[in-house]
Amino acid sequence: MSAAALLEPQVADAESFAAAAGATPAQMADLEALRTMLADWNQRMNLVGPSTLDAFWPRHVWDSAQLLAIAPEARTWADIGAGAGFPGLVLAILLKGRPGARVELVESLGKRCRFLEAVVAALDLPARVHNARAEALKLKVEVVTARAVAPLAKLLGFAKPMLDRRALGLFLKGRDAEAEVAEARKLWRFDLISTPSLSDPDGRILQIRDLARAR
Numbered sequence: 001m002s003a004a005a006l007l008e009p010q011v012a013d014a015e016s017f018a019a020a021a022g023a024t025p026a027q028m029a030d031l032e033a034l035r036t037m038l039a040d041w042n043q044r045m046n047l048v049g050p051s052t053l054d055a056f057w058p059r060h061v062w063d064s065a066q067l068l069a070i071a072p073e074a075r076t077w078a079d080i081g082a083g084a085g086f087p088g089l090v091l092a093i094l095l096k097g098r099p100g101a102r103v104e105l106v107e108s109l110g111k112r113c114r115f116l117e118a119v120v121a122a123l124d125l126p127a128r129v130h131n132a133r134a135e136a137l138k139l140k141v142e143v144v145t146a147r148a149v150a151p152l153a154k155l156l157g158f159a160k161p162m163l164d165r166r167a168l169g170l171f172l173k174g175r176d177a178e179a180e181v182a183e184a185r186k187l188w189r190f191d192l193i194s195t196p197s198l199s200d201p202d203g204r205i206l207q208i209r210d211l212a213r214a215r
Contacts, residue, residue: 011062011199021065023094030093030123031061037122038084041115047084063199064090067145067170070195070207074142078104078167080134080158081149083112085119087172088145092125103127104141106134134158140165147172152180153187156211169208172197177204189214 011017018028035056041047052059064087075098079088082105095101105116105127113131120127130137135158144162149155155171156163163169173180181192190211197203 011058013057017057017062017065020062021094027093027096030096030125031090033123034085034089034093034119037115037119041118042084045111045115047112047115048086058199060084060086061090063087063147063172063197063203065094066198067091067143067172067205068094070170070205071143071168074168075100076102076104076141076143078106078134078139078141078144078162080106080144080146080155082107082116082129083148085116086147088127089116089119089125091145092120092127093123096124096126098126101126102141104137104139105129106132106137106139108133135161137161141167143168143170145170145172151183152177152206153184156184156188156190156208160211163208163211169206169211171206171208173204173206174200175202177206181206185214187214188212 011020014028017023038047039053042050067087077091082088088103088105092103103126107113107116110131113129116129120129139162141162144159144167146155159169188211191209193207195205197205
């Protein structure tokens with residue numbers, strides 16, 4: 001999937017996602033399998049809000065896939081607080097088959113790790129699941145990402161070990177992104193590029209580099 005293929009934001013279902021993202025039949029089959037497994041496991045544990053399953057393609061898949069347009073050459077990613085696998089599992093599906101591709105799925109709750117491990121195994125994804133806190137790991141990746149994990153000030157603390165190793169931070173945020181950035185700047189210094197989300201008119205993608213403690 002090319003960066004140019006991710007420019008069209010009008011996604012409502014599988015067909016429109018495939019057209020907008022240029023996803024292959026194999027990728028679509030894996031994404032459908034993810035949707036099925038998520039719906040099944042969600043009956044036994046709270047992975048995502050049940051109402052959001054009906055918006056699987058725009059709210060979860062498209063929201064995750066748009067990150068590839070920002071770092072199209074990146075092969076190694078880490079997803080902090082991976083939870084139900086967004087964006088990490090979607091990225092692993094779309095990167096599957098690329099030489100050197102690897103997604104590190106970092107999740108502190110064991111039951112969520114079991115779901116992630118089941119999907120990784122079932123779909124033979126280039127991903128590893130870490131039942132740990134991100135700040136306790138020493139992962140070397142090109143991009144570290146997260147969605148709906150913590151306010152930015154706290155999230156940057158989780159991501160700092162990877163950002164210190166030259167990773168690019170790509171964090172999906174909602175309508176409070178600007179306020180979160182202002183609060184984070186009280187504790188941290190960082191370079192920021194904020195771009196609109198393709199999946200949410202109120203959302204932003206925060207690109208962060210050169211993180212350091214504020215003095």
